[in-house]
Amino acid sequence: MMDKVTRRKTGDQMLVRRLNTAIILDCLRLNAPLSRADISSRTGLNRSTVSSIVNELVQGGLVRETEFQKDRLGRPGLSLELSPDGACAIGVQMGVDFISVMLADFVAKPIWSKRIVADSNVEQSLFIKSMGDLIQEALKQARRKHSKPLGIGVGVPGLVDLQHGKIALAPNLQWHDVPLRDMLVKRFDVPVFVENDANASALGEYYFGIARQVNDFIFLTADVGVGAGIILGGKLFRGNRGYAGEVGHMSFDPNGELCGCGRRGCWESIVSPRSVIRKIQSTLCQNYTPSLIRDLVQNQIDKITFETILQAADANDRFALETLQDVGRWLGIGIANLVNAFNPELVVLGGALARASTIVTPIIESTVEQNALRQPHESLKIGISAYGSEGCVVGAAAIVLDEILRYPFP
Structure with missing residues (x-):
């Protein structure tokens, strides 16, 4: 049986590896294409750690190897970048009179999108059902492309209780205390992240737009x-x-x-x-x-x-x-x-x-x-x-990618 000291040591090692993985993914997001040596130089991680984690990311499909390039010492090496096809995320924007859903690849490039007219003054359950039906369409598109959905991000025009995934108050929708995350998780059984629409848009610009x-x-x-x-x-x-x-x-x-x-x-x-x-x-x-x-x-x-x-x-x-x-x-x-x-x-x-x-x-x-x-x-x-009127729905997808980039493995 594993003793407490061994369990703690193993847990610490897993945490360090997750943090190092997040550092490498973020480095590639900002600076790709890079060689393994470039990643080591930019992050300060030793080459064996970089090589081990990169190999795991390549096998998992989140990072891909491209053409050969020479590193700073003149030695040939494969270039690395985030793999757009490695996974996908679903972004949702709620408006007073519309719902917009987008399927985005691993670098937040839109793959599929659809916007419908929807009246938020109708019964909440009907509005959320319409949203869910659109999300279902996005998931079908993901399956057709054999792309793994990492989760669903929803941008909401109002105050969000992040801990419980609730819409605390959305004055323009006249909604309050709506357990949106639980409602969507119950239907789709994937991670759901509910966020204020402006916050979602800001994350989209920070990760993939003009604020990189x-x-x-x-x-x-x-x-x-x-x-x-x-x-x-x-x-x-x-x-x-x-x-x-x-x-x-x-x-x-x-x-x-x-x-x-x-x-x-x-x-x-x-x-x-x-x-x-x-x-x-x-x-x-x-x-x-x-x-x-x-x-x-x-x-x-x-x-x-x-x-x-x-x-x-x-x-x-x-x-x-x-x-x-x-x-x-x-x-x-x-x-x-x-x-x-x-x-x-x-x-x-x-x-x-x-x-x-x-x-x-x-x-x-x-x-x-x-x-x-x-x-x-x-x-x-x-x-x-960079995204104009699509900023929130792209940002909602970026919320999911942000979680994966920060916490790559469970």
């Missing part, structure tokens, strides 16, 4: 609401109980418009697409403001969408342009506050902000420059999400 190798950045999204995924020191900042990043509920005007959270004057009540649409609808209903927007919806004001507004702005419609420019100024003021508070190297604009970037980004940049302190602003860059 950027250790301090903020991903800002405006879709259902406004939220931020904050990466500090290369790690997702969650706060005390995991609810950090709800920047859309920073108060800008205590007497302002009522927000879905029940409070007034929140940032998202000024700059979110839904708020912009309501403002434009109200203006067009109250007076005859000349605008191409009317023509695009054939004077059916209730049919206005954010894409309608962007289309009018692209055609130089004055009303649409002025509205979006005003949004850009309010976004800039809020971002300046975030820059002063967190001193990020990069702010990434995603969701609807990415779609409106050509109009709002110059105004955001000038407003941030005017309102942020000089020192934290000096090295700041503002970029656009």
Whole structure:
């Protein structure tokens, strides 16, 4: 029988091997293609450890060997990189009126995706069944490609109880205390990770998008609401109980418009697409403001969408342009506050902000420059999400890959 000392020693060795495996996978994610010698040099792990772990990863299909190359000493060696076909992950984005599901390979490249219209105001069980049916389609695609599904990641527009995988509060969905993880695990029997949508998007950019190798950045999204995924020191900042990043509920005007959270004057009540649409609808209903927007919806004001507004702005419609420019100024003021508070190297604009970037980004940049302190602003860059409106669903898949990269073996 194994004694306590032996069990502890064996456990410690297994933990060290898992950590070393995670280091090697992350090194390949950032720097591939690399030889075994390159990995040893970059990570500080000895060559025998690298060789042993790499061989195991190659056999498991997570890493592949490519063409020969010479290492730094001039000796031939096989190049190594993450194997896109080694495994797959399923990403899910929940919206107020849609569900989007994506099957992604091991480097987060989309293999298959589908988006459906779904009303979150229906009974929760029906909405979640529709989500599950889409996930089932993704799993069928994975089986056809003989790719092992590592898990399911779900991006949710609201507060998430990470410990229990619950939607704690999603004001725009009018959901609270929904045990989403348990419901999906019961149906699919694979690991499920539920995460705030902005956090998911931030991880997607950090692992596979424009924020690779950027250790301090903020991903800002405006879709259902406004939220931020904050990466500090290369790690997702969650706060005390995991609810950090709800920047859309920073108060800008205590007497302002009522927000879905029940409070007034929140940032998202000024700059979110839904708020912009309501403002434009109200203006067009109250007076005859000349605008191409009317023509695009054939004077059916209730049919206005954010894409309608962007289309009018692209055609130089004055009303649409002025509205979006005003949004850009309010976004800039809020971002300046975030820059002063967190001193990020990069702010990434995603969701609807990415779609409106050509109009709002110059105004955001000038407003941030005017309102942020000089020192934290000096090295700041503002970029656009590599994935545009797909940022959350790609990020949801990245949550699964993040878990595997950090904890490769059970």
